[in-house]
Amino acid sequence: MTAAAESTTRDRLVEAARELFWDQGYRATGIAQILKKAEARSGSLYHFFPTKEDLLLAVLEKYRVQLRPWLLDPIFQRVTDPIERIFALLDGYRQGLILSDCKQGCPIGNLALEVGSQLPAAREGIEENFRGWSAGVRECLEEASGRLPEGADLERISLFVLTTMEGAVMLARSYQSLEPYDSAVSSLRDYFERLLEDGSTWSAPKPAQKGTRR
């Protein structure tokens, strides 16, 4: 096993499964479809993954490992203000909705509702992903803690950001519209402004997105 970047059969299988599970869901994706996309044969797949569920676990592990380098780090590098980092993260999901015409949402959230209650090992992988995501938000909050009310429950707020994102993505997909997403983010922004106003020098909120505002 070298550290080189050549795509192994295993990698192609996991990546193909990742994309298809995201597009169609876990059950709606057949093994045959994964094999075709990965340009592999069933013998290879079952050599690496005894069952389809094991493949799902590998997908969740990939998400977990790539969370920082692929999702958080690029945003944290581009945006410096810790609070704006949170909203930049949310804007990333907004871009995903735009690119998919509001059809694709959060891959972890999809799996959470589809298989989270039925496949215990997968549920754990999902929980780990959520914990990693909210930990990223929490770091932002800690950096901005001076501007937040003293004693603010940062863990609670970071969970609230995740809650809002997942709920908002669900509604955007269900309404086939960005409106409920923008609406929810605006509400979250409003909440943050009311939090920040409490103690602080924080001023001039950025012109977020043009949601449904009256």
Place this chain on the structure above:
Amino acid sequence: MTAAAESTTRDRLVEAARELFWDQGYRATGIAQILKKAEARSGSLYHFFPTKEDLLLAVLEKYRVQLRPWLLDPIFQRVTDPIERIFALLDGYRQGLILSDCKQGCPIGNLALEVGSQLPAAREGIEENFRGWSAGVRECLEEASGRLPEGADLERISLFVLTTMEGAVMLARSYQSLEPYDSAVSSLRDYFERLLEDGSTWSAPKPAQKGTRR
């Protein structure tokens, strides 16, 4: 019709499908399973519903029709304060999580992520259900509008409540714990308290707030 509700085959099929879709999801539920639970044969099912998707649409229609008499009205009757009605509604979902050991969530939310992007007719039924739910919340907000900041965007807040509920249920199931649910509801409560105690005008995010004093 006697007072004792005699269940028609059609009703039993829809109810069996509703429960199974809620428990297991749409794809994970087989026709055979539905037939067994409903004590019916495939000839009957396909007499009423040409496809499995048509059965799903009937389930969504049932949810839509029963939303007020089964979900909203009992709560509105029991709780009078309009803001507390909203939190009583959220507490109802909490009870559902407790009863199912955090395994069952919102049946509409589940279907939204599983089939919302793939079955357009089902997506419409899901959207209708969400609209009905948030309209119920909106009525509460209108009743409490005197206590909210002037010009508050009630539509946006009602969508935010729905967003929070759906996101919170997802996290509770994923964490197998009520904690993230309670956490999110606490955050929403905090938001409402900040809105309610704000006697001044709606301070929703504005491009440039200048000299806003409270």
Place this chain on the structure above:
DNA sequence: GTCTATAACTCGATAGAC
């Protein structure tokens, strides 16, 4: 590790008698 072939089963849906 990868290949082909296929087992064993379930799926949604249909046909036609009654």
Place this chain on the structure above:
DNA sequence: GTCTATCGAGTTATAGAC
């Protein structure tokens, strides 16, 4: 409107050669 019988396709997974 309900019954039995079943179709054809699709499913996950396996066997065994290379």
